[in-house]
Amino acid sequence: MTSYHPYTLFPLGDAALLISFGEEMDETIHQKLLLLYEQLKALKHAAITDLVPAYNSLAVHYDVVKLLQRNPHQTAFESMANAIQKLQPAEEILHRERPLIKVPVCYAPSFSPDMEGLMHFSGLSAEAIITLHSSVVYRVYLIGFLPGFAYMGTVDEKIAMPRHAQPRLHVPAGAVGIAGSQTGIYPMNSPGGWQLIGQTPLTLFDKDASAPVLFQPGDAVQFFSITEYEFANY
């Protein structure tokens, strides 16, 4: 029997609240967080405007006027908190299969400006680093910073290099990077401080697509190595 991990509720200003599952980054906690996220989505609550899952928290943005009109004798925060606390875990949502998204990455030197730095940091060869990076099935913990920027974990600690102290001014769309125990892909050209070790030919964000963002929170992702030739012809 699953149960929601004990959580606390705290206002996030006057138009949102935060469901906090503690301070740790942990797959089991995140799984329960996602379960609550899916269940709140399924509720289609008229006053909920946004749900933002992260590592160990879930932000619920809501329409204060709608909540106060419905329940004028308590604060909107209390109304929303009560609605959330009434939810019971639903097994069928927990067992929904998430497909594995396979992401091709070219790790060649021309696409990996920080590979050498990572080799110094880890004491490993480029081949060993590539194997470690591409052998893990990552979980998308959250999408933030930019439209479609998926924060994925957990990177093998041997190659979990902290981000640059000074970010680069220009990181190209498709650049694959590492920042500590997280890995991610820049969905558009942007400044960025992550350690860049490859480039994917996939489009992570397409504003004209009906679903502009490739990833969803909770997705399972695995990288696989492709050659420069394959990259050019993808």
Next chain:
Amino acid sequence: MSLQIIKTGLLDTIQDGGRRGYAHLGIGEGGAMDRFSASLANALLGKDLGSPVMEFHFPAGQILFEKETIFCLTGADFTPALNGIALPLNHPVAVPAGTILTFYKMKWGARCYLSSLPLIHLIPWMNSYSTHLKAAAGGFGGRALQKGDRLFYAEEKALNVGSIQLLPWQANGIEQPVRQAVEYLVGSEWNWLKEASKQRFVESYFQVSAAADRMGYRLDGPSLETIESKRSLLSSGVSFGTVQLLPNGQLIVLMADHQTTGGYPRIAHVISAHLPLLAQKHAGEVWQFIASDQESAEQKWMAQQQYLHQLQTACTFKMQRFLDGHRS
């Protein structure tokens, strides 16, 4: 064509009440910085409060109305004029084809709003007309308005405007506060602060630094410290109005184009009813933070929304009467 931009402004964009439902994908709400003034411009024309408007910064662009138009300006006073004649804010006006709107001096405030009838034809992106500059999507081509841009009206509406004419109703605009105070609610990391820093937060004046834009305002003020130094926070949700503590002890207030998640401690949140006041501040302006509570904050917001809805209802009738009176 119906409306032409004949001079490029510093940052003039199409905004509306915000983009909701996509924050989990990293696509934030955006929308008008001063939502009260944007809603007021719409209310005075009897339009839905969240309808798209033009948001002007100073120096603002110049507009040629190629077709007769009814419009209303709210928010900042950039001394607007029609064909050189001063135009009051918060007062709908009907103009004949060929009228030019110019902004001269920056008298008060930072963002001015224009709502119009007929409605401007725009294509929504992810359920909103707000411009998402980073994604280069939404609004008018996903970018700021520039000289030469032409906007079209979505409908044919004969207004029969012979000459520039103020309509017979107006409202009070956003208050220009005498007392420089902004109310806040404590954030989830408020207790990370040392007691002395909590005191400093409420007793000090904070100034908008030069690093202030639609994403956020960096503030200049006394350094604030946490009880445990170097304690870090995993990325977590934030809001428009969230006050974050940066590693250097300074603060940043997140504004309309804020990122959907952040990794800095959230020590406070500006109440929603005071965000419009904040949106009208320039670099160099100062204020004090004053504590509010959940109920007061919500009630203040509710009161603003009720006022705007009532005004909109009243103006819908007034506008209909005005338009009926102008049928040929």
